[in-house]
Amino acid sequence: MATRAVLSRHINLLHRTRLYFRRQQCCEYLSAAYQCEEAWNGRLQSPLIKNIKPGDYIYDLEQKYKREGKISAIDVDLLMNAVDGSKAIDLVSDIEEIVHRLRRSRESVLTLPSTHHALLRYLQLKNATDTILKIISDPLNYGIFPDYYTSNLLMDTFLKQENYTAAARVASVNMLQEDFGPPLTQTLALASCFAYVTCENNQPWIDYKPKPEEPAEEVKIRVKYLRNPYFDDHFDLQDPNHIVGKTLAWLSPLVGGMIGASCELLGWALYNKWGDLEAALHRIKDGNDSVAVSMVQRIKEIIEQCEDGDVQEHLKVAMSHLEQVEGKVKEVEMWPAIQTLLSQVTAQAEQQDIKTQIDTYQCWEKGRAEEFQRQLDEYRKRELLDEIEEKKKDLAEREQVIFFFDNKEKLELVLQQKKDQYKDKSKYQKKQKKKLDTDYIPPEV
Amino acid sequence: MPYLLVGRTHSFYGKRLWEIVGELKEFGVGRMVVRSRFERYPEPCFFRIVSAEPDFDTGRPHKDEDNMNGKVLVEKIFRGKNYGVVDISESAYKTDYRLIHKHEEAKYVHALETCPPRQMNILPRTVEMPPLLKMVAEREGHERTVLTMETSTNPCNARLAEEGEEPNVKISPETHTVPVRVRGRLIEEVVGAWVWPGVLWRQDKNTATHHTSP
Known part of the structure; x- marks a missing residue:
């Protein structure tokens, strides 16, 4: 029995090593045209953005924030679009701070869709992977959500860089939003999660959520109400395996086929949802899709870690039932199959996506100009209203002086009323100090 | 060493609405949330977010006082009845909200459609x-x-x-079930009646006993 286990482990290791080298060989995902570089750089020629010098603009925004205590969404959008990732100047930390300020302000609702894309694209060009992950993992503080196209770009970049942790984290954002997008985004997310799960030496999964600084000694704080312990099993998930597992489990049925079935089982197993895993095993057993033998091996390994003996036994029985069905478990290499699927989906969707994105860029530019104009009009209107108000005040004062003798009687009446009003002086006068008896001697106790 | 929070307890179970919508795209417009407190009713109760404008404050996160303010409009469905668009900004800070996942939404909508009108x-x-x-x-x-x-x-x-x-x-001492609560927590339900606030007449003992009024 022990020999069989050791042998199985060796076979698995060999398989994973083979998988790793095969992944190294073929790392072409999206084409260079998908980046839409030309259309994207077209924004720098727009009259609104052309004259912006990012360094000075950030300084102005800082000053405005200090003066007025607020930050405008259109200002941030203009900045995000004005920064050029290909230039040497590094504004990553400044931009991160500005986005954080915008998110925590009331203007956050007005954030333009191009802000999300422009920021992530800038950070991607700057190779600031840590900042990207920090920003997309903490929506409460940054509020940046990649759209489908940006998700595709990010996952493609990270897969090419073999940073599978980062790619899987981008995929997990789609899971948290419960929006897996078009087939290309789905397939890239599946590839990212699968690569993360099967890779042996992944980059560490860092927890970027901010934690309040804790004092050296225990400090008791009085609050009105305590919070009952609650775990939502979604946004509160911390374990990388659970996050990736949940992403795979929810995403795979959308992909379907052998890949979908295998990844769904793997997902539920990684997520440690044994009930769902058993249900999926029964469903796949009765369905038409087959499962890859490598995934069956992996799932068996995970089932071994299940602490509940009864549940483990149930799962083993369900697994053996699946294996007994003829042609259900196939000797298929998963990674090449995913690669093939990805290239098929890419070939189908790439041109259409590029066209749509170019239209989106134009749409954003139009929207930005309209929003800018709206804000400008509002600013002018406010300025004009202030001016009118000041003029009215001035005219009223002048009128009072000019018509003083005409209104003398009326004014005297008003004066008398005011005098009557302040007659009760005790209300307004300061309390008189008590007279001190200088001869007073305090009694002896 | 951590901060140790000291305060009153309650029976809410969940997160603040702002913590949920803050994690979602476009502040969760179109998504469904439910209050755990309302899940005791047999009829479906849920909210669909129509618009949300949070006013996050960055102060004192260690006192659990951030993400509490804002304006939120929701379509309110309470006990199987649609109350239209209402403002729930006043109660959005309560740690009693739960997000309904997209695959669970159909279940709630179906329950609403098939729910008989309340008697x-x-x-x-x-x-x-x-x-x-x-x-x-x-x-x-x-x-x-x-x-x-x-x-x-x-x-x-x-x-x-x-x-x-x-x-x-029917309202009579014989049939009336009276909840006995201590500091808001239900400890038992007895057949009896409130004779006076704080004094409960128990049918089983036929005597008036002192209790915390409901």
Whole structure:
């Protein structure tokens, strides 16, 4: 029995090593045209953005924030679009701070869709992977959500860089939003999660959520109400395996086929949802899709870690039932199959996506100009209203002086009323100090 | 060493609405949330977010005081009835909200569609006197042994029975279940009646005992 286990482990290791080298060989995902570089750089020629010098603009925004205590969404959008990732100047930390300020302000609702894309694209060009992950993992503080196209770009970049942790984290954002997008985004997310799960030496999964600084000694704080312990099993998930597992489990049925079935089982197993895993095993057993033998091996390994003996036994029985069905478990290499699927989906969707994105860029530019104009009009209107108000005040004062003798009687009446009003002086006068008896001697106790 | 929070307890179970919408795209417009407190009802209760404008404050996260303010409009469905778009900004800070996942939404919508309308509670026009009051009335020779029932100006799903109409709610010491709460927490439900705030007449013991009023 022990020999069989050791042998199985060796076979698995060999398989994973083979998988790793095969992944190294073929790392072409999206084409260079998908980046839409030309259309994207077209924004720098727009009259609104052309004259912006990012360094000075950030300084102005800082000053405005200090003066007025607020930050405008259109200002941030203009900045995000004005920064050029290909230039040497590094504004990553400044931009991160500005986005954080915008998110925590009331203007956050007005954030333009191009802000999300422009920021992530800038950070991607700057190779600031840590900042990207920090920003997309903490929506409460940054509020940046990649759209489908940006998700595709990010996952493609990270897969090419073999940073599978980062790619899987981008995929997990789609899971948290419960929006897996078009087939290309789905397939890239599946590839990212699968690569993360099967890779042996992944980059560490860092927890970027901010934690309040804790004092050296225990400090008791009085609050009105305590919070009952609650775990939502979604946004509160911390374990990388659970996050990736949940992403795979929810995403795979959308992909379907052998890949979908295998990844769904793997997902539920990684997520440690044994009930769902058993249900999926029964469903796949009765369905038409087959499962890859490598995934069956992996799932068996995970089932071994299940602490509940009864549940483990149930799962083993369900697994053996699946294996007994003829042609259900196939000797298929998963990674090449995913690669093939990805290239098929890419070939189908790439041109259409590029066209749509170019239209989106134009749409954003139009929207930005309209929003800018709206804000400008509002600013002018406010300025004009202030001016009118000041003029009215001035005219009223002048009128009072000019018509003083005409209104003398009326004014005297008003004066008398005011005098009557302040007659009760005790209300307004300061309390008189008590007279001190200088001869007073305090009694002896 | 951590901060140790000291305060009152409650029975809410969940997150603040702002913590949920803050994690979602476009502040969760179109998504469904549910309050754990309302899940005790057999009819479906949920909210669909129409618009949300949070006013996050960055102060004192260690005191659990951030993400509490803002303006949120929701389509309110309470006990199977659609109340239209309402403002729930006042209660959005409560740690009692739960996000409904997209694959669960159909279940709630189906429950709403198939939910029968709630039966109107028809209250009797008169109720028996509480035992102590009855005893005093008898001792002092009052003619009346019943009390006339009155409802508030806008009673929730209840009305008084018309002349000759059979009420569907019985209110009497024999049938009335009284919740006994200590600091808001339900400890038991006994058959009896509140004789006076804080004094409970228990049918099983036939004696008045002191309890915290509900």
